[in-house]
Amino acid sequence: MTDAEDRLATLADYGLLDTPMEPQFDSIVEAAACEVDAPIAMISLIDARRQWFKARLGIDSTETPIEESFCAKAIEQDDVFVVPDASVDERFRNYPNVTGGPGIRFYAGAPLRMRNGTQIGTLCVIDVAPRAGLDDEERIALEDLARRTVAAFELRRDMRDARGDDAAGSDASSWLEQASSHLLKAWAALDQIGATAEVAHLERVIVDVDALRLSHG
The missing domain is CATH 3.30.450.40 (GAF domain)
Incomplete structure (x- = not known):
């Protein structure tokens, strides 16, 4: 292709x-x-x-x-x-x-x-x-925000696939999928009030939860 x-x-x-x-x-x-x-x-x-x-x-x-x-x-x-x-x-x-x-x-x-x-x-x-x-700080900031955009796209797709996967019905997978959904909502809420440090920490949590969810898939 x-x-x-x-x-x-x-x-x-x-x-x-x-x-x-x-x-x-x-x-x-x-x-x-x-x-x-x-x-x-x-x-x-x-x-x-x-x-x-x-x-x-x-x-x-x-x-x-x-x-x-x-x-x-x-x-x-x-x-x-x-x-x-x-x-x-x-x-x-x-x-x-x-x-x-x-x-x-x-x-x-x-x-x-x-x-x-x-x-x-x-x-x-x-x-x-x-x-x-762009100076170095501006370039790094733009690259970080681009990675954050990709992470949100990837997480959404993974959550969609998990919902359609018959094997995703285990207690652990179901809980982790719900956790991912709640974290995304919290991320959006923190973004709206400009809570930069909290958002940065939450992004790391989202990545960790997503990794755990995939390992239980």
Whole structure:
């Protein structure tokens, strides 16, 4: 399969496209915008013809054509993809979102790399003014938030699969699945009040509970 075919298959498997907005993902784009001091941030998923935004801040549209997508280029990279000034970058300077609204200049996108190795989209930040790039702290923050996005996608898929697995009826598996669900709700609640330290600790707990649940599957 090609990379594009792998991506489409993975997106279908995870059931992410065209789903409602959710607080835990809204909080991730808010945190990304805050960490980088950017007016626009998105969780962007790339299918065959468009980029669709699971969460967005600073823009109204829910999707754009793939021909106008910075993120479609970003997922070709393994690391954070940075465009200091799109207006002078021959790859992007004629994009409608550069020449017109919103007037993109700076872009930085961290790929969302799933467990199977497929990169399905990005967590990205955008500015309407050029920038030199990201400093080390900003880059690390964006990468951490991208990993957090992937962890939430993976956990959701695992929980869905566990519910459909006849073997998941054991007492231990059932309890661990319920624990995962409650932890995700607590994570979203803490995100909404900006409890950064508590959220960081809870993410580690989620990973530990998820590992235990999988070992009992």
